[in-house]
Every structure is written in C-alpha cells, then in structure tokens.
Amino acid sequence: MHDEQAPLDEKAIEAYLLGSLSDDEVASLDRVLRDDPAALQQLADVMQIMSLVRQDFAERESYRATHKHEPLLEDFDALMKDLSAREAAASAETVRISEDPIAADKKELVESISPHELGVVAGYLFRKTVSSKPFIIGNSALAAAIVLLASLFFFVDWADDVAPQVAEQADDQPTPIAPENKITAANQVVATITATHNAKWSPTSMERASARGSALTTGSKLHANDRLTLTAGTAEITTLSGAVVLLQGPARIELTESNNALYLHAGKLVGICETESSKGLLVRTPHLDITDLGTRFGVDVVLGTSTEVHVHQGEVIAKTKATTAAQSTRQHLTANQAIRSNATNHSIVSITPDFDKFDPSLRTYLLPGTGFGLAEGEADLNWQIVADGNGPLDTPIQVKVQYTDSAHWDAVGNDAGKAQNLIFVNGYPEYDFPQYKGLATPSITLRSTFEVPKVELENAALKLIYATRNGVRSLRINGQAVEPLAKQSNGGIRDNTRHAATRPIEQTGLKHGTNVIEVELANK
C-alpha cells in the first residue's frame, strides 16, 4: 500500500533490495530518486530504519540462539543490560602487556627452545609483552636421567619443562611440505584463538561470533568461512595444522575450509610454520597467493594498493593473481628477502625487508630441543654424555628419550612435539656401564652440536630455559661459559627448579655455523 503522503512507494524499495524489480522498474525508481529530493530523503530514512531493525532482530535471534535454555528476557532494558554485561565480561578477558626490557632492547632474539616452544616461546615473547597471567615456559627438555644406585636417584628431569635447546643439524635436503591438509566441511572448526593483546573486534565480528556462542577471546574456536575484522590490538590464531598466525589490527581475515589456508583481506599478519603439518600454509591476499615452506614471514596488505611479503626465516613462494596461469608471476623468497605486488599491474618487485613493522615474534629464531620429534625410547643422536666427574669418557654414552616412570613421576606421557627428557640408553647405567656400579659420580657432562643459520646475530639475544632436579654446574657454548641462569621457580610435581635467562649474543659465544653446547649436571 502506498502512503499517499510519501513520494516513494516503499514496496518498490523492498522489491529493489530483493532484486525482484525488472530493469524498467529499476530505471523508473532511479528517475524518481533523481528528480525528487523528498524521495531521496525518504530512501535514506527507510534504509536507516531497516538497518536498525535488522540489527535489532539479528541480535535478538543471536541472543535466543545462545541462551535457548534460559528464560527469554522480554524486557528490552534487561536484555540490553544482559548483553552489555556479557560483552564486558568478554572484554575483561583481554590481557595487558608488560614489556620485556630485553626484547625491547634487542632487535632479534635467538631462542634456544624447542620448536614446540615456538608456539609457546615465540608465544612467550608475544605473551610476555601481552599477558599478565603467569606464563610457564614449557618444555625445552634437556634431561638426562642418571640412575646410579637404588638409594641415590637423581634425575635431571625437565619433563615438560625447558632446557637448553640445540638446533637440528643443518639439512641440505629441501624441507618437504606437509601432506595436503584435510579440507574440512563448511562451518567446521579450523583454528583457535590462542592469545590476544588489547584485541578489539568489529561489532559485526562480535555479533557473528556471539551467534555461535563465542566471545572471540583466548580459546575461542574459529570456523571455516568465518570473516573477522580486528580493529586494534593483536590476536594469535593457531590453525588445526599447527600454523601460528599473528594478526595485527587493523586487519581483516577470512578462514577457509582448509585447516592450513586463510585469506588476508587487509592489514598485517606474521605467519609461523615450524611443524611439519603446518608447512605449506597458504595465505591468499587480493594481489598474491603466498605459500610458506617453513618458518617465519610477514604479510602486509594495503587495501586497493599492494601486498608485501617479508621473509625472516625459511622460504615462501609468492604468486600473483592473473586471469591465466601463463600470466601469473611466481617468485621464490628465502630469508631476509621481501617483495611487493601492486594492485594495478600484478607485477612483483623486490624491496628492502622491513621486519620492524611486524610483531616482534617475526624476528625470533627457535632452536629445536632435546628429544624433539622422537618417540619414547628413541635415541637422541644430537646429545651424548661425554664426561663424568672423573673426566672425559673414552666412549661417549648415547642418551634416549625418557620413559615415564609413574612410580616416581606424575604419569605424563612423552610428546614428540616437545623437547623431552633424555636418559641413559637403557636407563640403568650400572647394568650397561659397570664402571658406574656402586660409584657416585659428582657430575656428568652432556654435549650437543648444532647449527645456527644466517640470521642476524648483531643486536640479538639468546634465551635459555631449563629445569632440573640436579642442578647445572656449568653451561658452555663453544667453550665460553654462560653466566648462571636465574631461578624462576622450584618445587612442583617433579621437584624441578626452573631457570631462565636472556643473554646478549656476545656473552654466550653463539656464532653462525656449527656450535657446541656442553651442560655439566651436578649429582645432588
């Protein structure tokens, strides 16, 4: 029914929005709007009301969907208060930062932590600058369990804690990309928000998440096809494949039906792919498709302008978007390389890497830990016992990943994704190595050799973390003693003492190429 007072039949507006007007009818509507200012004003008023009404009813529907077991609040004031209270509770989960002065001073941080720590320690860097919650640095386990006598057990046990980590031997073989990740059905969980810092999400993002019962905070699940706008702060998103994506607001991403791919519409992100399954992470942007072949890179999309890729460690492949494959440009990038692709001509140009504009975690290099990637009982060929209290051993003793003895420890299973405890090959040296039977050696020394790639060491620092029941008498890198690490905590389930410290590279003896680390463990 057409209001005689109004210049415009609102049914025509509704029909236009539904796409049900013919071309002639649209042209007619267009003429009316062009010629009659009152009609134009009416359209503006109608659209504003429709938008408000739509938002209101969408919120009610969302509220009903997430509170279907609760009495429906018919009182709108109460509804508003309830919604506000829930939003406030969600905001309260956002944590605050305390700056790490060392990380603030240093441009790069060379981490001596297990790759699993990557999620935790790079996470540590990220979280240390973000979270006020106590954060226990887990599990770069350097642990050698030495069972001497029945009455004198000492375990250098860093189970699920940390210890000096060493890099894996450099491998000339190309890093294999993980098998194609399973494509999940739409609306399936493909990622989780694993940390936030002063994160502010757009109202639409919050509304859509709320409809799923999510507050977009740490622990929130993300689904295929979710579109999220982060207007400020940062958010760490971990995909099911294990890739860590640090989104820096303002930015907008869209999850896909793959658990190892996403679309960055605008803004910046850091991609960290250090697990086998996460390699091959695909980041699509308006101008480039970026495939990560391992480790860390940053992507910066300026809407309508350009996409930049900055590779700090590892390799990526960047490919321009073109109508045909023949027209597409492909470029292989390695560490300390960067490119830009422009929206207008889809070309790729090399640029100077600028890591400062990304989250500091981009510039963290992690060294894998003891027992990493090994199953319980497997020998860790990177570590050997080379000396005891009597001096160097004629024949180094192999160590293996520790089994879990529930009689002495909480039953915590080994995890190949973490650095793990190491133990004598058979666990009982008095049987395998008679020279120890009945003797109490005051110490043993473990040694490992590892490679440090060509990351920038100037202005960098080495972060070391370990935990032990025995105590570390000394720690040397390339023969240079590292100052004792500060005790962070003690006690706990295994009565471990955890130590950590960050030292400028020049104080550690760390260098490019082959490095040797020796840890002398005391027999308490």
Added chain:
Amino acid sequence: MPITPDLIMSVVMKSRPRLHGYAWVVTGDPDLAEDVLQEVSLLALQKADQINDEPHLQGWLHESLRRQGLAARRKHLAQATQLSSEVLSMLAVVQVEQHNAGHADQVKALRQCIDLLGEKSRDTLALRYGKNMKPAEIAEKTGRPVRSVYQMITRAHTSLRECVTTKLATQVEGGFNDA
C-alpha cells in the same frame, strides 16, 4: 581536529545504521553490506593520515562504500540491475547532511517503538530480519498473501520511522521518554 583511529571507529559506530543502510542500497544485500562496511572501516584506519577531519571522513566513508559496494555487487550479484551511480552519489550527499542522534539513543528509541507495534507486525519483522526470510517465504510460512506481507513490512517501517523520530525529538527537547 586530527583524525585518530579511535575517532574513526567512533564515527563508524555512531553512524553505523546510516552507513550500513547506504551500503545495503549499493550492494543489494545486507550481509554483503556488512562486509563492505567492515572493509571500508579498515581502509579508513589505514588511510587515517589522508583524512583531514570528521566531515571529510563522513564523505570519504560514503564514497568508499559506493565504490567498494559496487565492486562487491558486481562480483556477487552480477545479474542484478542497480541504481545509477548518479543516484547513489546523491543519496550519499543526503546521508552525510543528515543529522543523526547517537547510535545508542537510536537503538533505545527503536526498541521502545518495536514494543508498540502490533504482535503480527513484530513477528513479521522478526521473520524478515531475524530469520532473513524473504516476503514470499514469510507468506508461505504464515499462510498470508505475499502482497499482505509486503504491506505489513512497509507499514511497520513507516510506523517505526515516525515513532523513532518522535522519541528522539522528545529526547532533544528534554529527556528520554521511557514510558
């Protein structure tokens, strides 16, 4: 007044119904309009140093919504005929010049006005906007003629528009009427 990210988001939030409504006309789809509004908001944050002040921002937002919205419409609704660019630009000017009460006041007024609607009108709007049903689908569900559904929706819009305008005017004159 220099443009800051906080000011940009504040303006976007305050003007959200107007901006979304405009994007809706441009794109022809309310969900697509949401996406376009988000992208434009992000773009505004990225281009903050190129925006002089709030009036400039308002015009910039509408122009960006028009461009991004048209591109999105072409991509997603390739077959749909749209209003001319001239009319869309004119609509943007009307909206920018429009005085707006605060978003919170608009929402509060709207909710009170929805309370005053008849039950059938409220239910019809709930199906249209809460469940995203088209008038033809609502007609089938409720057993009413499509024409009747259209009439109910447009009458409800008119009633709400007049009611909200009255309530906001009352607020300006002296206090929000919570009765």
